[in-house]
Amino acid sequence: MTWVGANIAQVWNLSVLHLWLSVQPIVIGFVIAVPLGLVAWRYRWLRGGLLSVIGLLYTIPSLALFVLLPPVIGISVLADANLVIALSIYAVALMTRFAADAFAAVDPVVRRSAVAIGYSSWRRFWAVDLPLAGPALLAGLRVVAVSTVSLVTVGILVGIDSLGLLFTDGLQRGILAEIATGIVMTVVIALVLDLVIALAGRLLMPWARRPPRRRRWLPWRSSRTSARGATAAEVAE
Amino acid sequence: MIEFDRVAKRFPDGTEAVREITLTVPSRRTTVLVGSSGSGKTTLLRMVNRMVEPSSGQVRIDDEDVATLNPVTLRRRIGYVLQGGGLLPHRRVLDNIVTVLRLNGVRRRSAEERGLELMDTVGLDRALARRYPGQLSGGQQQRVGVARALAVDPNILLMDEPFGAVDPIVRTDLQNELLRLQSTLDKTVLFVTHDIEEAFILGDQVVILKPGGVIAQQGTPAEILADPADDFVATFIGAERGQRALRVEDHNGTQVVVDGRGRPAGVLAEGVPRQ
Ligand SMILES: Nc1ncnc2c1ncn2[C@@H]1O[C@H](COP(=O)(O)OP(=O)(O)OP(=O)(O)O)[C@@H](O)[C@H]1O
Ligand SMILES: [Mg+2]
Numbered sequence: 001m002t003w004v005g006a007n008i009a010q011v012w013n014l015s016v017l018h019l020w021l022s023v024q025p026i027v028i029g030f031v032i033a034v035p036l037g038l039v040a041w042r043y044r045w046l047r048g049g050l051l052s053v054i055g056l057l058y059t060i061p062s063l064a065l066f067v068l069l070p071p072v073i074g075i076s077v078l079a080d081a082n083l084v085i086a087l088s089i090y091a092v093a094l095m096t097r098f099a100a101d102a103f104a105a106v107d108p109v110v111r112r113s114a115v116a117i118g119y120s121s122w123r124r125f126w127a128v129d130l131p132l133a134g135p136a137l138l139a140g141l142r143v144v145a146v147s148t149v150s151l152v153t154v155g156i157l158v159g160i161d162s163l164g165l166l167f168t169d170g171l172q173r174g175i176l177a178e179i180a181t182g183i184v185m186t187v188v189i190a191l192v193l194d195l196v197i198a199l200a201g202r203l204l205m206p207w208a209r210r211p212p213r214r215r216r217w218l219p220w221r222s223s224r225t226s227a228r229g230a231t232a233a234e235v236a237e
Numbered sequence: 238m239i240e241f242d243r244v245a246k247r248f249p250d251g252t253e254a255v256r257e258i259t260l261t262v263p264s265r266r267t268t269v270l271v272g273s274s275g276s277g278k279t280t281l282l283r284m285v286n287r288m289v290e291p292s293s294g295q296v297r298i299d300d301e302d303v304a305t306l307n308p309v310t311l312r313r314r315i316g317y318v319l320q321g322g323g324l325l326p327h328r329r330v331l332d333n334i335v336t337v338l339r340l341n342g343v344r345r346r347s348a349e350e351r352g353l354e355l356m357d358t359v360g361l362d363r364a365l366a367r368r369y370p371g372q373l374s375g376g377q378q379q380r381v382g383v384a385r386a387l388a389v390d391p392n393i394l395l396m397d398e399p400f401g402a403v404d405p406i407v408r409t410d411l412q413n414e415l416l417r418l419q420s421t422l423d424k425t426v427l428f429v430t431h432d433i434e435e436a437f438i439l440g441d442q443v444v445i446l447k448p449g450g451v452i453a454q455q456g457t458p459a460e461i462l463a464d465p466a467d468d469f470v471a472t473f474i475g476a477e478r479g480q481r482a483l484r485v486e487d488h489n490g491t492q493v494v495v496d497g498r499g500r501p502a503g504v505l506a507e508g509v510p511r512q
Contacts, residue, residue: 113323116288117385118313118340131327207327207369 003177011166015185018162022149022189024084029091029148030141036092037099038125051097058093062086062151066158083155090151091144098140102133135208138201142194149190153182163189238264239285239393239427244294246280246450254280255450257294263442264392267419267426271436272446272453273473278429279320280450282395285427286312298393313337316386316424320397322378324370324385331356331366334384341389355384360414376407383415387422394424400435412438433474437462445470 004011036054040047065086070077073085106129114128115121156164166182169175202209239262246255255277262268270278283289284296287308296303303311324333334355335348343351356363359380370378379399386394400411412435419426430436436443437458444455447469454466462481465471475481482497485505492505 107326109321109323110325112288113319114325116283116286116312116317116319116323117337118309120309123340128325205327207371 003175004181011181014163014165018152019189021083021152021162025087025091026145026148028088029095029144033092033095034099036096038103040100041103051100054093054096057089062154063157078159083160087148087151091148094144095140099137102136103129105136106132134205138197142197145193145197146190149186149193153186238299240297242295244284244291244296246289247292253449258452260444262427264425265423266441267428267439268442269428269430269436269440270444270446271430271433273431273448276446276448277450278446279397282397282427282429285395286315286317313341314391316391316394318382318386318396318399322382324378324381326370330368330381333381334388337389355387359384376403379403379411392425394426396428398429445473
């Protein structure tokens with residue numbers, strides 16, 4: 001604990017840096033993956049091939065990517081951009097399948113009824129497909145976010161600073177508290193990002209919260225709900 | 238006036254949904270398509286707003302072949318109440334109602350004013366305006382569907398089993414309201430149901446479809462009741478079970494009308510003793 005007290009400023013700086021290095025690939029990956037997922041969903045014949053190829057990207061070892069990427073695009077191995085681009089590739093690899101599934105999960109009846117009342121395909125995408133795929137897209141994004149936060153630490157192996165520095169430095173100098181702090185802060189950042197995405201989802205998609213389902217948590221109400229449910233079912237018959 | 242001119246629909250998988258149907262839907266009248274499940278009612282309805290393209294034949298609206306019209310503009314000037322409501326689950330009730338107005342470029346303020354008036358028209362409490370469709374009962378959702386279809390004040394109203402998902406009492410309510418609306422609005426209504434009672438209540442003209450998309454009989458409810466074209470129609474309208482053959486029985490001076498099974502259907506108004 002004394003270590004933490006003495007190094008609080010560094011822990012804070014590394015956390016902010018880590019957060020910033022995580023957010024960029026998450027956002028970039030999302031923006032690229034959603035159109036790719038849309039294409040994979042829209043053109044069935046493309047789906048299998050496209051998703052397999054993009055999924056394969058995820059199997060490239062991160063260390064190899066950190067080393068291979070800079071000469072290809074002409075930046076320094078040590079550049080933040082190296083890490084951001086590499087992690088964006090992983091984010092795309094994960095997110096594209098989530099996106100394709102999210103669009104596939106939109107109720108075709110709703111989609112057809114939107115067309116039937118006069119939506120053009122362009123407006124239907126923005127007003128119907130995208131928002132209705134929203135909950136599944138955000139669920140995928142949460143997985144991507146947590147995975148990205150943990151991948152950022154690997155950058156330290158090629159010299160890109162993040163909370164990962166606390167692991168390597170703590171290991172070299174044998175300071176357990178430093179390693180533990182690195183782990184805890186990484187988890188905290190992952191949780192914070194996850195929470196932010198979940199809250200954004202609630203704000204943007206209030207309709208996705210189904211009140212009847214939430215009511216079931218309360219036992220004293222659930223009996224009433226089920227009683228009412230039974231009457232409704234009887235009437236329907 | 239909507240004219241189906243020898244239209245047929247064979248789906249890519251080989252299903253013959255509609256076979257050579259010729260039918261005129263007169264303006265400012267209610268025409269009801271009735272038939273059992275899979276007899277091609279929805280398919281016929283969808284041909285009008287080009288959700289389905291006929292494999293052969295022509296659909297005309299006021300002598301204009303719909304195939305020559307832009308489908309999006311066409312759909313925006315036809316009111317369409319979808320089977321099962323078809324509301325957008327992520328839009329509030331009022332936003333659902335004004336969707337097409339907004340698509341047509343009407344300003345939000347005036348669209349919403351009109352939307353609230355329409356809620357009155359179809360008997361929806363304005364307090365429901367800010368709810369999501371998932372927070373409404375089946376009957377309320379159906380009303381929202383009707384309000385949405387009426388929003389652009391279309392000449393043509395396509396209604397696909399709009400009252401299918403509600404209990405009999407609400408159903409009767411909605412039917413009465415549609416009759417009331419139609420007496421003032423004078424739309425050309427093409428209404429689909431599989432319930433012959435509903436067809437006879439609502440239809441100026443009733444078209445009975447057989448499985449496979451063939452017209453079994455068309456005419457006014459009275460014409461069909463008086464002279465069922467064949468056994469299929471007779472079965473369909475319940476004539477062969479004697480349900481339609483009513484007779485009068487005297488119960489202590491009151492003339493009670495009973496059906497073929499002896500179940501009371503009502504009382505003869507002239508037979509009620511004056512007080
Ligand atoms: N897109 C499609 N592809 C293949 N077959 C279809 C398609 N749409 C409808 N059909 C078939 O065409 C026939 C008529 O369907 P339609 O939906 O018009 O029936 P309906 O009279 O409206 O029935 P319901 O009362 O159940 O709504 C059915 O056999 C149906 O399976
Ligand atoms: Mg149907």
